[in-house]
Amino acid sequence: MQNFFNTQKESDPRQFVQVKSWISQAFDLSEDVSVMVTQLQCTEEGCPPIETVIAIMETPGKPRQYKIHKPLAEVKQTDIVSLTAG
């Protein structure tokens, strides 16, 4: 079972930096744009226990949010690129 007390800390901080850099490339973001990446637990039926949630804050007040149905450690560059198609 996923340890609820370690959702963020269990992940390698380098993976966060890597995923953020993939997001910047895929969405062609300038350096000033803040990106938040977090893992949230989900207990709903049919959902994976941990999801990765991304917020891109390019326009103040209107962040774009995306969900990837897997923990951050399993997120690949192709997952990020596929977000741009939606």
Add this chain to the structure above:
Amino acid sequence: MNTAMLNNQVPVTVLTGFLGSGKTTLLNRILTENHGKRIAVIENEFGEVGVDNDLVIGAEEEIFEMNNGCICCTVRGDLIRILGNLMKRRDKFDYIMVETTGLADPGPVAQTFFMDAEMQDKLQLDSVTTVVDAKHIWQHIDDSGEAREQIAFADVILLNKIDLVTAGELEQLEARIRSMNAAAKIYRTKNAVVEMDKILNVGGFDLDRAMEVDPQFMEPEYPFEWAGVYYLSAGTYELVLQEGPDPTMKVALIPVSESTDAALEGAVEPVVMVFSDDERELWAGSALQPSGRLIALNLTADELRFDVQVDRPGAYALFTEHHPDEFQAQLFGGGDHVKPVVEREFKPDHEHDDEVTSVGITIPGDLDSDRLNGWIGDLLQTKGLDIFRMKGILSIKGQPNRFVFQGVHMLFDGRPDRPWGSEPRNNSLIFIGRNLDRAELTEGFEACLA
């Protein structure tokens, strides 16, 4: 040295308080005191005294919700952007102060520091510090959700402008604040004068300190504040009171087996039941019988004297809704002051006055991590919006080290701490929030024991 410094994280203090509370005075003091720290200030309150500092950055409140359908977290987009830009100049400062507007909800600000893993890695929320105007807070405390939340979220509370209120008013205010947030450190100040080590690097999130709370807070709450056991011979006595802060006071007088602490202790639970009955009003001049019934003494007459008729000698316990000192209540027999043989004070039940309360639970033993995960997960899912803050030191079965954690709404940060060593293994949890059910929380926590 605190954990933030050890991990090369930048400590952050979030400063909250209503307009005019003295928040900016405190900020100016922090910026001008010689504490050797270079402080970057993020402020978004306009119309107060400006701060002359290179690293003061303005922000417009921008709140948004990050969610996955299960968990939602309200964060501050403006703060994320500013912190991101600020961290590019990491070499220019060693501390960050975030000053919020007087009306800001501290929740989204605090959650911002837990939301993004990279941010958690680089920054550490040292404390939420709330400045309270001791004179004017009464105008807001009952009708402003923001004022209550600023108090509830705080690790440190400055009760400022104490020179404008009486000692009695200050006691009353501190008791009210303590009933809402029992875990905060409270300092009384004039002109926001406080030692810097009470504000900076306090490690509000260093659990050992945070858990050093009033021991009474860990006790259940009672409908009475005081009880005393008297040994009385047969005869007539007189309970004499002076005018006090309330027009009535509920009391119960019951015979007990002997005048000892144990006998008093044994009477507590039955009398809790008595206090849930309908009361009978008793006017001054009437007789108070040791019947074990709930009596409401009417305290509006000029002379507040009540006869107490004792038919059989023995030990009698008197339980009072308020502390007798508030009414200078004394028992007299044959002209002499009769003192209780044993007495005890109780933590008052403030549930009905404040929807924001604290619940502290301590249980010895080891916890089963799966059960704990399940319980905390469900709890945050169903009550996360009502739980403002949560702090704990836990003993997990099979783990040699203490596990410490603290959270804001549905988010939290936990880590193994120092080994238990020879210290007894214990679990302490504190919840601060709205509509908390102590019995339900205690039962849920106890069910996590291995």
